[in-house]
Amino acid sequence: MFTKKLKKKLLFISLVVLIIFRFFATQPHYLDGQNLRITARVFQEPIRYSFKQSLNLLGLKIYLPLYPEISYGDRVIVEGEVKGGELINAKLISVTENKNWLYSLREKIINFYRSVLPEPHASLVAGIVLGSKSQIPADFWQSLKNSGLAHVVVASGMNVTFVASFLMSFLAVFLPRRRFLLPAFAGIWLYALLAGLDAPIVRAAVMGSLAFLAQRLGKVAAAWRILLISAVGMLLVKPLWLTDLGFYLSFVATGSLILFEKPIRERLAAIPTFFREGLATSLAAQIGVAPILFVTFGQFNIWSPFLNALVLWTVPPVMIIGAIGGLVGLVLPQLGELLLYLVYPLTWWFVTIGRL
Amino acid sequence: MKTWKYLFGFLILATAAIWLAVFLSPDKNLHLVACDVGEGDAILATYKNFQILTDGGPNNKVLDCLAEYLPFWDKEIELVVLTHPDADHYRGLIEVLGRYRVDKFLTNGTEVSTSDYQVLRNWVGSKENIKEGVKIRAGKIRLDTLAPKIITPDKTNENSIVTLLTFGSFKAVLTGDMVPAVGDALAQNWSFGHVNYIKVPHHGSKNGLTENLLKALRPAVGIISVGKNNYGHPAQETLKILSDYDIKILRTDEAGDIEVVSDGSSFWIFH
Numbered sequence: 039m040f041t042k043k044l045k046k047k048l049l050f051i052s053l054v055v056l057i058i059f060r061f062f063a064t065q066p067h068y069l070d071g072q073n074l075r076i077t078a079r080v081f082q083e084p085i086r087y088s089f090k091q092s093l094n095l096l097g098l099k100i101y102l103p104l105y106p107e108i109s110y111g112d113r114v115i116v117e118g119e120v121k122g123g124e125l126i127n128a129k130l131i132s133v134t135e136n137k138n139w140l141y142s143l144r145e146k147i148i149n150f151y152r153s154v155l156p157e158p159h160a161s162l163v164a165g166i167v168l169g170s171k172s173q174i175p176a177d178f179w180q181s182l183k184n185s186g187l188a189h190v191v192v193a194s195g196m197n198v199t200f201v202a203s204f205l206m207s208f209l210a211v212f213l214p215r216r217r218f219l220l221p222a223f224a225g226i227w228l229y230a231l232l233a234g235l236d237a238p239i240v241r242a243a244v245m246g247s248l249a250f251l252a253q254r255l256g257k258v259a260a261a262w263r264i265l266l267i268s269a270v271g272m273l274l275v276k277p278l279w280l281t282d283l284g285f286y287l288s289f290v291a292t293g294s295l296i297l298f299e300k301p302i303r304e305r306l307a308a309i310p311t312f313f314r315e316g317l318a319t320s321l322a323a324q325i326g327v328a329p330i331l332f333v334t335f336g337q338f339n340i341w342s343p344f345l346n347a348l349v350l351w352t353v354p355p356v357m358i359i360g361a362i363g364g365l366v367g368l369v370l371p372q373l374g375e376l377l378l379y380l381v382y383p384l385t386w387w388f389v390t391i392g393r394l
Numbered sequence: 395m396k397t398w399k400y401l402f403g404f405l406i407l408a409t410a411a412i413w414l415a416v417f418l419s420p421d422k423n424l425h426l427v428a429c430d431v432g433e434g435d436a437i438l439a440t441y442k443n444f445q446i447l448t449d450g451g452p453n454n455k456v457l458d459c460l461a462e463y464l465p466f467w468d469k470e471i472e473l474v475v476l477t478h479p480d481a482d483h484y485r486g487l488i489e490v491l492g493r494y495r496v497d498k499f500l501t502n503g504t505e506v507s508t509s510d511y512q513v514l515r516n517w518v519g520s521k522e523n524i525k526e527g528v529k530i531r532a533g534k535i536r537l538d539t540l541a542p543k544i545i546t547p548d549k550t551n552e553n554s555i556v557t558l559l560t561f562g563s564f565k566a567v568l569t570g571d572m573v574p575a576v577g578d579a580l581a582q583n584w585s586f587g588h589v590n591y592i593k594v595p596h597h598g599s600k601n602g603l604t605e606n607l608l609k610a611l612r613p614a615v616g617i618i619s620v621g622k623n624n625y626g627h628p629a630q631e632t633l634k635i636l637s638d639y640d641i642k643i644l645r646t647d648e649a650g651d652i653e654v655v656s657d658g659s660s661f662w663i664f665h
Contacts, residue, residue, distance in 0.1 A: 088432075088453040104453075105488060105510035152493045153469060156461035157454075160493070175458050355403065382466055383410035 053270050061277035066097050068120040074098075075117045076125070079136070083110040083172045083234050091172075097278065100125045108133055109172075110234050111141035144168060144232050147364035154367070154378045159385040163378070165191030166353055167360040169233035181393050186324075186342025190353060190388075195242030195288055200357055201229045202246040219254045223247055237272070237279050238288035244268040245292070261296045265289065283334060287327055294326030295319065316350030317343060349391050352384040359384075418465050424535065424561040426591065428644075428652040429459030432621030434482030437568055437593055439559055443468055444532045448475045448557065448568050450486030457489055459651060470495045472532065477555040477570025479506045484514055491517035500524050502542055502553045524555065534658060536560040538586075540567075541576050551596060552576070558586060562658020566591035567611060574604045581610035588612040590661055591654060593619065594636070598628020598645075608639045615663065617652055618645045 068074070076095050084093040090101045093108060100116055101124075108114060112135055118128035136142070148170055151160040158178040164170040171192045174182075182188040190196070205225045209218050230243040248264045269289055272279055279285040303318035320343040332338045339345075359381050367374020420442050429436040431451025439446040440463055450456045460471075471494045476484055479501070488510065490496070496518075503523030505511070528539040541556035554570035565586060569577075572595040581604070592613040596602030597620040616636045620627050628645065636643050642663075644652045649665035656662075 088455070103510065104485070105513045107513075149492075153495075156464065156466050156469070157457040157493075158461070159466070173454075175454060177455075177458060355407070359407075379411045379415075379467065380404070380407040383407055383414055386414060 053274070057270070057273045057277055057280075060274065061280050064277055068098070070121050072120045073117070074120055074125060075115065075131070077113070077115045079113050080108060080110055081235060083170060083236075084108045086172045088176055095125075097123070098125045099123060100128045102128055102130050106130070106133055109135070109141075109145060110170075111136035111138065111144075140228075140231055143368075144170075146368055148173075150364055150367040150371070150374060151360070151378070154375050155382065155385070158389060159382060162191060162385050162388060163356060163360045163381055166197070166356045167364065169194070169197055169236070169239060178389070178392065184339060185345045185392055185394065186320075186339045187345060187349060187388075187392050189287075189291075190349070192236075192238075192284075195238045195245075195292065196353070197233060197357065198226060198229060198239055198242035198246055200354055202226055202242075202250075204358070216254065219250060222250050226250075237282050237285035240272060241268060241285070241288045241292070244272060265292055265296065283330075287330060290326040290330060291323040294324075295322050298322035298325050312351060313347055317347035320346035320350065345391055345394065349388045352388050356381055356384050356388075415465065415467060420465060422657070424564065424656045424658070425463060426559070426566055426654045426656070427459060427463050428593065428617045428619050428646055429456055430621075430646040430650045430652075431455040431459070431486060431619070432647075433597060433623040433627070434486070434621065435477070435570065435593070435597070435619045436486055437619070438463055439535070439566075440464065441533065441535050441561065443470075444535060445471045446473045446475065446535070446537065446559070447471050447487075447490065449477055449483040449570065450474075450488075450490050452482040452485050454486060454489040456486035457493065460490070460494070462651065463653070469493070470497065473498045473500065473530065473537075475555060475557065475568075476501045477568075478502055478550050478553055479504060479511055480550050480571065481508070481510070483570065485510055488514045488517060498522065500528075500555070502555050503545060504550070504553055506550075534561055540580055541572065543579075551601075554595075556580065558589075561656055564591075564656035564658060564661055565589040566593070566654075567613070568593045569595040569602075571596040571602070573601060577602070577604045577607040581606040584610040590614050590656075591617065592641075593617050594628070594632065596627075597623070597625075598632045599625065600629035600631045603632050603635065605635050605639075608635060608641070612639075613641055615642045615644060615654070617654075618643065620645055620647050622647070 078095045080093055082094055084091045086104065089104060091104055091108060092099060092101050095116065112133050114133045115131040116128055117131055118125035148164045148168065151163050155163060158175050161174040165174065169192065174191060182191060205222050209221055226243050226246050230239050233239050245264050245268045248268065299318055299322040302322050303314060306314050306318055309317065324343055328338050359377060363374050363377035366377060424439065424441045427438045429438060429451065432455065434451040435449040436451035436456040436459060437448040438459060445464065474487065474496050476487060499518050499521040501521055501523055524539055526539055526541055526543045530537040538558040539555060540558055542553045546552045551571040551573050554572050556570060556572050557568045559566045559568060567589050577595065589611045590613060592611060594603050594616045598618040618628050633643065644665060646652060653664040654661055
């Protein structure tokens with residue numbers, strides 16, 4: 039009765055309608071002036087400013103004093119008054135640390151980085167390895183934003199992609215290709231959980247899993263289709279992402295990578311591989327991302343792709359050595375310390391470029 | 395093939411780390427840094443691998459300063475002095491204690507009940523309360539405690555710790571938020587001769603520096619650790635007496651970190 043094309047269109051339209059419906063249905067309704075007591079788990083890492091920390095609970099922005107420090111995974115009780123999407127006069131009633139091994143592993147590794155390396159190196163390693171951005175010194179964060187390097191430190195899809203490709207080459211040593219699926223899934227999602235379930239991380243984890251799945255099923259995975267399916271799926275589960283800038287940036291960046299990365303790389307053939315990879319990737323991503331950044335933040339650094347190309351090569355070794363150093367350090371602190379010192383020349387280079 | 399590549403990368407990194415360590419290792423001079431932490435105090439004295447941090451400023455900006463002036467492998471601060479428990483002096487120390495091994499923590503013994511001070515209190519394993527007359531020596535560095543003589547209950551600035559840092563013939567007075575009465579009393583019995591450096595008390599407030607003190611100490615440079623504030627720091631009166639006595643004024647809000655380097659006989663200023 040229906041042609042195949044029409045069926046697809048209908049499916050697409052009904053999904054969009056469903057997302058919009060879910061978006062409004064799940065929007066919490068608060069009245070201004072209403073007093074609230076929220077008990078919730080913190081699912082996104084709080085942002086720490088000079089004199090306060092801010093977190094998002096049930097769609098409300100909440101500012102609290104810097105101490106006691108609240109971490110990703112903690113359960114908190116907060117009281118305050120609703121005013122325009124914000125909980126004002128917020129008071130922290132209690133904060134209970136998450137005793138889950140995954141969260142405490144994350145905390146312990148970050149604390150180990152802090153005890154070995156000075157700032158901003160410790161935060162940089164924590165950001166690259168675990169996507170933790172909460173402790174980055176304000177000045178350094180600003181210079182990273184100005185130079186367009188901040189994406190490396192925040193929970194970005196790039197981290198997940200590295201984990202996935204690292205897992206691939208690691209698993210290849212032990213297992214036949216067709217048995218990759220489960221361990222790869224486990225690895226990717228464990229990392230996503232460790233890194234905090236921000237939109238870009240989830241995006242990369244979903245896409246990575248779909249790519250693995252398609253490969254296992256012997257289907258040719260069209261990158262575009264995977265991108266679209268991931269976006270729709272994520273919005274169905276969490277419609278609130280419709281209002282998350284990180285969500286858009288992540289998808290637009292990936293979209294422009296799919297479109298532009300290859301042609302740009304081919305045109306840069308004259309440049310040494312070492313430099314070309316990073317330059318092609320960031321130029322391609324910038325095509326889509328730059329207009330969004332410019333409209334939302336009113337700033338855009340024309341040199342950003344070059345600065346990215348200068349530092350992006352440091353990310354995989356920092357991730358690998360940082361992860362190994364962090365894990366080893368929990369058992370043998372001295373050895374972990376020595377391993378982390380190997381990261382220092384790389385972060386030193388990164389910090390120097392970032393501050394230009 | 396791949397193994398060789400990894401091994402090669404490992405060796406390059408190890409070599410780079412060692413070169414950086416050599417390149418960044420400390421000289422034989424005293425470096426006295428007034429860290430630019432905004433409205434607050436954080437004064438770092440470092441000599442080879444020995445560090446004294448006096449106060450930690452109001453936020454984690456002190457970490458930038460420590461990272462800048464300490465070699466990257468040195469995560470130990472031998473002595474932290476908290477002059478008095480005001481937020482613009484102690485809050486940054488919470489971050490410091492979370493990241494550095496602090497061997498000795500000196501306070502004037504008074505406490506406050508704010509929640510962040512309690513966090514600090516929990517971080518500090520053992521602290522020592524000091525009064526006037528305590529001497530600390532480490533190689534060529536000597537630290538004399540000049541105040542408080544007595545503790546005035548329920549006051550903060552009145553009980554601020556004041557220290558004299560001596561390195562060879564170089565002398566610096568670190569005053570915390572010292573009040574005029576304490577300054578005048580110090581001036582009356584001053585027996586240490588002229589000094590080179592004074593950290594102007596209380597961010598240059600008029601409720602800090604006195605003319606009597608300058609007459610007795612005759613410092614060459616006056617450092618004002620100050621940031622954006624609503625208290626009118628530094629006060630015109632303070633700036634005026636400093637310039638009346640021909641003292642070079644350096645402010646962290648204008649100059650950023652202010653580093654004074656001394657070899658024990660002369661000194662240089664970098665900012």
